[in-house]
Amino acid sequence: MVFKSEEELLSYYKRYEQQCGFGIMTQMSHRFEDESVTYVTLGCARGGKARNCISNVARPRPTSKIDVGRIFDVERGRVEVSESIKRALDINDQAGIRMNKSFASLVQEAGGFENLSFNKKDYRNYINKAHHFRLGKCGAGAFREYFARMQYKNDRFFSLIDMDDDGQLRNVFWADAQSRAAYKYFGDVVTFDTTYLTNRYGMSFAPFVGVNHHDQSILLGPGLISSEDTEMFTWLFHTWLNYMDVEAPKDIIIDQDRVMKNEISFVFPNSQHRFCLWHILKNLPEKLGSHGAYKTKLKSHLLNYVYDSNTIEKFEMSWEVLITKYNLQENAWLKSLYDERTYWATVFMK
Structure with a gap:
């Protein structure tokens, strides 16, 4: 959306807050010397830090984004909840x-x-499993009835329901002939993302998405999974690939989920595995926002090095300059990014 003025922007979101039942506040803004606004970040009045949404992957810039307070994950080993x-x-x-x-x-x-x-992911997985236990056999029956109607309408419709030993619904996958035909023509690069939404039972929506010759996103088959662990990802990846009945995609793009990364390497050994750069860069305010030079030079320099390094040598040299200039040698997030640079840096993807 485009707004003509800051007043029009604030007016719009004030109407929006009234509809949704929460307050908003200006969390961050920046102005030129003549007081004209360069950008403004709005957030929920009850929330913490707002996420900056990158609207243009080719050249990110700050845009307004509403958030409802975020609890940041802490990476740890996998543990049991007491x-x-x-x-x-x-x-x-x-x-x-x-x-x-x-x-x-x-x-x-x-x-x-x-x-x-x-950590938060351990908590989410526990709640998701608790939800699907409550779902019970009746939920699986409802899925079967719906899929049977779809099969009656289209004999090329495919679905598979995964149940546990107690007869509880665990995972679901479905697709139609159009998805298979689309994959045949546009399946060279596929994205997979489980961050869209969850249903009332906490099952994550997990779509495979491609891009057609009109630069439009196309659905290549979705699933619902009860938790984001090794077993669930393996089931979904194998089910999707078997239904498509063709070779694995040349490239598959995901976020930086470690479990997902390992399973993709196992199920799609010949596919080039990439990290979604948008997911990475939206973490910049959280990971580097406290640095004194973040707003003045650090952020713009980092983005320039990521997008404008046209050779691997230039990228390596620029990265070293960045780390040294801003004293970021001990930043664990940047260290991990550099170790996995072949998965996300554009210069490695030519």
């Missing part, structure tokens, strides 16, 4: 308390992320 915590989580979930709010209360009670024995 029984006492499970009971508290179940009570909160069945009472309708949102996942972010429930997790935030645990962080507060523990006195910080570092005092928790599990």
Whole structure:
């Protein structure tokens, strides 16, 4: 959306907040010397830091984005959630308390992320599994009835429902003839992303998406998975590839999920594996925003090195200059990015 003035922007979001039932606040703004606005970031009045949404992958710039307070993940090894915590989580979930709010209360009670024995993803996986146990056999029956009607209308419609040993619904995949035909022509590069939304039972929507000759996104078959772990990803990847009945994509693009990365390497050994650069760069404010030079030079220099380095040698030299100039030798996030640079830096993707 494009607004003619800051007043028009604020007016629009004030109407939006009234419809959705929350307040907004200006969390960040920047002006030229003549007081004209270069950008403004709006956020939920009850939230924390807002996420900067990158609207143009070819040349990112700050844009307005509403957020409802974010709880940042802390990377740890995979652990079990204790029984006492499970009971508290179940009570909160069945009472309708949102996942972010429930997790935030645990962080507060523990006195910080570092005092928790599990991270947000462990918590999400537990709740998702609890949801699908509550879904029960009736949910699987509803899926079967719907898929049967679709099969009656289109004999090329395909679906597969995965059940556990207790007869509980675990994962679902479906696709039609149009998806298979589209993959035949436009399946050389495929994106896979589980961050879109979850249904009422906490099952993540997991679509395979391609791009056609009109630069339009096309659906190549979606799934619902009950948790984002090795077993679920393996089932979905194999099911999708078997239905397409052709070779694996030349390139597959995902976010930086470690479990997903390992399974893609296993199921698609001959595909070039990429990280979504948009997912990476939207973390810049969180990872580097506290640096004193972030708004003045650091951010623009980093983006220039990422997009404008036309040789690997230039990228390597520019990265070294960036790290040295801004004293970022101990930044763990940048270290991990550099170690995996062949997965996301544009100069390695020619």
